[in-house]
Amino acid sequence: MDQSLREACGIVGVYNVPNAAEAIYLGLHALQHRGQESAGIVVCNGHTMHSRKGMGLLSRVFGPQDLAHLRGHTGVGHVRYSTTGASKPQNTQPLVLDYSAGLVAVAHNGNLINARALRRECEARGSIFQTSTDSEVIVHLMAQPDHADRPDSLAHCLRRHVRGAYALLVQRTDRIVAARDPQGFRPLSLGRLEGGYMVASETCAFDQAGAEFLREVEPGELVTVDETGLHSERFVPEREVRPAMCIFEFIYFARPDSVLLGESVHTVRKRLGVQLAREHPADADVVVAVPDSGNSAAIGYAQESGLPYDRGLIRNHYVGRTFLNPVPGERSRQARLKHNVVQDVVRGKRVVLVDDSLIRGTTLQSLVQFVRAAGATQVHLRISCPPNRYACYYGIDFPTREELIAAHRSREEIEALLSLDSLRYLSLEGLQAAAPGAGGFCTACFGGDYPVPPADLMEDKHRLEAHGAVTEETVAGT
């Protein structure tokens, strides 16, 4: 992975645990890889909600004293990329809104494809929006007079109005609700914690918080937890449920120690490496992973090919995704901030470089250059998924087609561009065969086959503002 794809969000919810804020914090800590530009926690003690949110990593937003002020036994949390710009603190989640039916807090992972149209409808009925997030649209729909009094207002709005990708947590003063869209684009799992419940994007959050995994929330399922226990309902008819989980969760997004569809993500990735070695062996001396994204597949590739696995590239972990490099300069110098070569490992060797995917190709171009400069005689790049040729509309901060290196280039052109002796991709069939379960994945970014037509998103992917722009800055003063 050449540092191009960014998951949009990670979400956590707990119900009836002794210290909700602490459990949510731990869960978000484990999900930090899913979103690093803002973080927030809202807890509720049955009557009052307490919220703390901010830009930056979880550890920036929550200092040692801050959790103590968030008293409550129920709550939701969120880490995210502010895809509409790092400078909009008002867009951080969970959103807390106060409407006729009471207080509500929302944490959302995904992307609604008809958000703009829904917002326009609400505005025509008099609604005024506070943020430019699609998450806020859901609450405004619920607040409409014909919905607000229905006991099933959320299920009704999801079934009748909302289209797209969502793993959703809705906190009210007396309950917490978890829902997943009918395709199940984004993952969401359910666990038990200290006599209460926990919901999280990935199971690694359960390990962190000490929760026990129960099961995944199903596509098209809405789970309510309140004082009478856990209640499940299908908010769409069975025939409208067509599982299409994002296969990139297995390729790159999810943490290797999470369990998805019954298997450790690391195990699946290693299997992709094994399959890759079968499809595309290389006559070489050493297998080197692009750390950390290629680590698992490289182990599988080395194991299947019989070639030695070694650490030829070292990653500097002080370069976070929000790292602002104060040193300008050419691209390879930037790449060097994150990766350096171990000379002894590659000098005089034919190197197989393994990575999970090839998006823009800019980072890999520099890495190949470093490896060659350190004395490698050949460099063979092996990618554990097919070429990425299409954009994503379901919640990933994916580049446009123009930016995808494989969208309009042949394999040979890319080999030349990256100075490779060979470039090979895992086949779509190989990928699907190595993935667990009975299939049912979204693979639109490879073949352009979108499970839900992306509608009005084309014209306006991220912005939901209706009119002339506003820039707002609120300062602390004292």
Place this chain on the structure above:
Amino acid sequence: MDQSLREACGIVGVYNVPNAAEAIYLGLHALQHRGQESAGIVVCNGHTMHSRKGMGLLSRVFGPQDLAHLRGHTGVGHVRYSTTGASKPQNTQPLVLDYSAGLVAVAHNGNLINARALRRECEARGSIFQTSTDSEVIVHLMAQPDHADRPDSLAHCLRRHVRGAYALLVQRTDRIVAARDPQGFRPLSLGRLEGGYMVASETCAFDQAGAEFLREVEPGELVTVDETGLHSERFVPEREVRPAMCIFEFIYFARPDSVLLGESVHTVRKRLGVQLAREHPADADVVVAVPDSGNSAAIGYAQESGLPYDRGLIRNHYVGRTFLNPVPGERSRQARLKHNVVQDVVRGKRVVLVDDSLIRGTTLQSLVQFVRAAGATQVHLRISCPPNRYACYYGIDFPTREELIAAHRSREEIEALLSLDSLRYLSLEGLQAAAPGAGGFCTACFGGDYPVPPADLMEDKHRLEAHGAVTEETVAGT
């Protein structure tokens, strides 16, 4: 004035001036006495609005570089007391909202007496509020489908729905609108600046910005300034206009160098002192003002009585209204942080102490004690208005009746409580006679005669939240 009353807001608007932010800043600087807990400026360049707001004094919110980022030739500004709590940055004004009719920014001085009922109606129709200010209610009313498309939506809402006190500035991308309630509770004046227009709570803002005073906005008048010029309309029928400007603007709130109803406020205050000396002379040696609130009346009193005027009390100007004293302790130590006595002036003297009003009486109690401790043989307190016995519902942060020292105490009881040799108030007749114009003032805080019945305010004066409380903290991070 014993530091008990707080004006709620100061507002400034400009249209078509070369540097709107600069002119607004200067205007707000002159109006800082009307609100010191938050400040904000919104400018518009015809399409985009740029906003900067924050808690604290204007000089805290706007550093030397900040105005340069607010580019536009039109805009509105606001200084305020966050009467619902200093810790709510989201309530700072001007509010900027984006609804079906476009962007709008609102700056409001006053208090709507039916805000809570209006908010409930909007919420029943699906609206979700962002703040707990009554100002936001006006925009939600305008956003309702039956209003949003009317060209006169603001006038319509003010006429048909809104009750209470308001001097209002509404900025849109193509115009600016100024309106004053039919009683004209709060002041609002109109001026010319560099080929454009300026509107402000007081004329001292014009002096500061270099604008030329034109006239006051009339009670019940709505003035629109757009590219075709200045347009005036009455939004209520003539018979519903019943001028009742807050007479405390003359007594205390307005700056002495402002001109209201044709006269310098200082001149009017001096006249109150003259009238006070006529009604209540004192057999004494020296006239001492409680600085700065009693300065003007004391000069008038001294002049009329023939007694020498001297500086017996010195005020420490480093104690702002937002000053948080880190030293706990008894009340008199707190009072000493702000005032100290000049011993030579009062030692062995019979002192006439002059102040503008007597609200809670706590500060004056300490001051009398200081003056006696410094050797004064007698202390006679003269107050340049009648006893304050009733609460205010029109935009002043007034104490409840229970806190008003005169609400349930005789003059003799107060003399004993404050260790005074005598206490005398200006009569209501004397006050009205000394005030300029043909009368038409709100004097409800003296006699309880409210020009607009305060309706549902009794039950809930400041809070507009509909449901369970929320505490929100948004942090900067990086």
Place this chain on the structure above:
Amino acid sequence: MDQSLREACGIVGVYNVPNAAEAIYLGLHALQHRGQESAGIVVCNGHTMHSRKGMGLLSRVFGPQDLAHLRGHTGVGHVRYSTTGASKPQNTQPLVLDYSAGLVAVAHNGNLINARALRRECEARGSIFQTSTDSEVIVHLMAQPDHADRPDSLAHCLRRHVRGAYALLVQRTDRIVAARDPQGFRPLSLGRLEGGYMVASETCAFDQAGAEFLREVEPGELVTVDETGLHSERFVPEREVRPAMCIFEFIYFARPDSVLLGESVHTVRKRLGVQLAREHPADADVVVAVPDSGNSAAIGYAQESGLPYDRGLIRNHYVGRTFLNPVPGERSRQARLKHNVVQDVVRGKRVVLVDDSLIRGTTLQSLVQFVRAAGATQVHLRISCPPNRYACYYGIDFPTREELIAAHRSREEIEALLSLDSLRYLSLEGLQAAAPGAGGFCTACFGGDYPVPPADLMEDKHRLEAHGAVTEETVAGT
């Protein structure tokens, strides 16, 4: 005073009081007018010293919780102008230094005229300085091997090495020492507080903290307070004591409510106004003070002349001395940020404007312009001291001779420059006659007669750095 002169410092020390930090805070609060660019407090519990310092007003440096961390019964405090630049936090006082004789904290008001030469001597012996303050020089002198072991090391250094102006507080773990230079340039008073002692630049600090005034520390006296009580010594022979207190303390610096040489400063200033009216009457209608510096003299002038005293200029107290105006522009707009005219008071009148001194003249030039623009028919300026023609080397942030409006201009030239109908100064004889005591003042800024020859200061007034410059920035990070 046209806002040109800045006192350099205010100092406070306490010994054996229950809460030293609180008492020092209150004292510094009363002395804030003597220094507004940094503040600091050091307390000692007999063994450990705790220090908190920072740039800005006292209320910025000390929040409500901060005093609680400064535990001790003894301590010193300081407010200052960082005359070498606002951006040097390392120069804030009290300095805390650790040398062979133990910990020492120093708070200093004044200016050593041979600091540069002394620093060079210390450096030649191996000393390395931490700041560019002259105060640090004193401690390095005491640390020299031939001094460090002497029980009288401070007295010895003051007597034998140090020349210039100093009111000095030296805190050690077991005692506190107060000293005043043989001329007594800067004031320093001694009081009792809660069974212990308090020392402060002015008596208003005692009023604030609840201390009782005992007496002034004498020129050339060194007072030590330790567990055996208060001890006084003369560190120079009687013949070398030549009292020359800065007469500007009476004219401008000291607070009107302080008592110096036995009289309230306000009383002395009023007497200057009386004397000024005798020397220079005016055929006019009203006496207007330049607030607040001219207030006391104007009352005296009005009283003696029989003309009415009125408030024709209003000062905006939100403009502190550290106020950074974000609005650029011509000088008169800057002046308007601080002062505005009450039109009714001056329109059609012949105005006597009274101020304490005329330094650069820039502010007064604008004020005269405002008063004329508001309709005054004549403006007569009366200044309650002689023309300032010479620089100060004893601790005042005084302009150079070139900047002094009177240094090279005749009275007539200044009248023309400031558009005055007349300008008159109090005579030096009148000033000395009105001042209390038996004389013995430093009046060098009027006549150039320096009590202590300013030596090497000419070449380098403020900077003490020995070599190539350093810029240092230390950031907080986390």
Place this chain on the structure above:
Amino acid sequence: MDQSLREACGIVGVYNVPNAAEAIYLGLHALQHRGQESAGIVVCNGHTMHSRKGMGLLSRVFGPQDLAHLRGHTGVGHVRYSTTGASKPQNTQPLVLDYSAGLVAVAHNGNLINARALRRECEARGSIFQTSTDSEVIVHLMAQPDHADRPDSLAHCLRRHVRGAYALLVQRTDRIVAARDPQGFRPLSLGRLEGGYMVASETCAFDQAGAEFLREVEPGELVTVDETGLHSERFVPEREVRPAMCIFEFIYFARPDSVLLGESVHTVRKRLGVQLAREHPADADVVVAVPDSGNSAAIGYAQESGLPYDRGLIRNHYVGRTFLNPVPGERSRQARLKHNVVQDVVRGKRVVLVDDSLIRGTTLQSLVQFVRAAGATQVHLRISCPPNRYACYYGIDFPTREELIAAHRSREEIEALLSLDSLRYLSLEGLQAAAPGAGGFCTACFGGDYPVPPADLMEDKHRLEAHGAVTEETVAGT
């Protein structure tokens, strides 16, 4: 490594490069693993020095704009652990001092064992120290009158007075000096950069900045770079040079991609793993590294043993060493914040866990527990160095003997304590055989054989303050 050892510092210097600050920043970025609690850069343009320092990671201290203000072609930089407490910003390096011979900036990696005695001597001669670092002692020595004028003052002081571990960079306005103690405890290398020179703790800094490695600075060598070029001298006689480089640089501290004594550190570590497998094979199913410290040795172990290498532990890279966990709780929860298990890898397996060293053992205790809880049937721990039984006095933040798990426990006791099926260490002979070069390492932490007797350090390892403690807090204010 169970997160117990902390290298004390990384240093970088450049001479005559176009943009010194940028090159130093890049070098420090590569050395961030050597110190994460503060960072600083000082540059010089031949006359003025510009410094910026702060607490926290490099990326916190230097924002995108900050390097631009540090103009100069020569400079030094430093990253460090503030071993005397994170709350002492004044101790951050490089120190910049101004003494009789001019400005000097010092960056130091190591620990002087006679610092306390030297400080006392200087203080007895009148010196006043600014920090509690041993680095400042060196400058005070140079400032003594008998040294300051010598052209070789630094070499003289190092030769005659200073004892202990130091890699040292001294920046003056006209040159830069690099020195290494006669044992060469800490590494220091020399390179060429853009026509000038670069010096750095490790060669990975050269890769990052684009410099070319020349050679290591030798033990007992002092290299001066000035406008006449590079000059080398031995500051001690040849017989006093006894190379004893810290062998922990190979085991843990240095980055795997650095080259030390001619070999990639990763290669040496892999060789330690190979040797470990030979000495202590295990009857097991999979080799799992403790990431990242055990990664290299684990690859060597797996390769030599023929067992598969797999990722059974995943490290959360959002947990930096300065991470403050707001969630209290038992130790294993803390450990889980940093590491989690991949269940599929260890379930039902006999696991060989490989780490570089075993210091306190607390983290490994939790990890073994995680691995067992995930279903491992056996856990065999292999450590690629001998048991650590002695403290370090040469610049590592090493625990005391009491805290070292192996100091007073048999191997069997530790196996029981950590619930291990077996624990085996690499032998000292195996370690030395696998290390490069002709030997000459410091291995005192294994056997207690200290190359330089640690003198007065025993009594007072970190603190250099002479007297009663001081706490100082300097705040920003404004």
